Amino acid sequence: MINEIKQDAEQRMKKSLEALAAAFNKIRTGRAHPAILDSVMVNYYGQETPLRQVANVNVEDNRTLSVAPWEKNLIGAVEKAIMMSDLGLNPSSNGEIIRVPMPMLTEETRKEMVKQAKADAEHGRVSIRNARRDANNDLKELQKEKEISEDDQRRGEDEIQKLTDRYIAEVEKMLKAKEEDLMEV
Structure with a gap:
């Protein structure tokens, strides 16, 4: 019972880290x-489709991406989608390949x-803490219904706190790496 709560909390914390990694990927570096x-x-x-499903995206050099749509008639739509995204990029096309220079x-x-x-990163931390709060509430509920002892509840809360500390430390490590990456000239 306690292990299930702990596993659920850990899964939610992992998802928080994955969401943070995805958010960091959207923040472009040089x-x-x-x-x-x-x-x-x-x-x-007529269907909103991820760019990766309609084109190959490759790194041409340190400062340029090349996007090669699988269908020629998509070049205009892909170019427009990149321009309309909130990434601040200005693609240019030569009729076959779209080049996206990184400013x-x-x-x-x-x-x-x-x-x-x-x-x-703060959103990630909050999400991890919410998972901890929910797990602790579940443990309190079990203790209240006399399904587990008070000692088991305390032990479970300690384990969940250790889990929380581990995932918060991971968030800090990811943030530090992203900051160094962004501030590198």
Whole structure:
């Protein structure tokens, strides 16, 4: 019973880390990386489709991505989708391949992106703490219904706290790495 609660809490904490990683991927650094375009949705025959499902995204050089749609008639739609995304990118097409240059980041832009990364990390921490709170409430409920002893409840809460500490430390490690990446010139 306690193990199930602990496993559920751990799964929720893992999902929080995955969501944080996805949020960090959307924050672009000065370097080109295909994951930057993961959030771009293309209108593919009236259906909003992830860019990766309609085109190949490759790194051409440190500062340029190349996007090769699988169908030529999609070039305009892909280009428009990249422009309309909130990534601040300006793609250019030669009729077959779309090149997406990564603009240089100014000091001010870098600081804004670090702020965004810190906000995303805080959301991750809050989400992890919410998982801890829910697990602790479940344990209290079990103890109240006399399904587990008070000692078992305390032991379970201690285990969940250790889990929480581990995942919060992981968030901090991810944030530190992202900050260093953003502030690197």
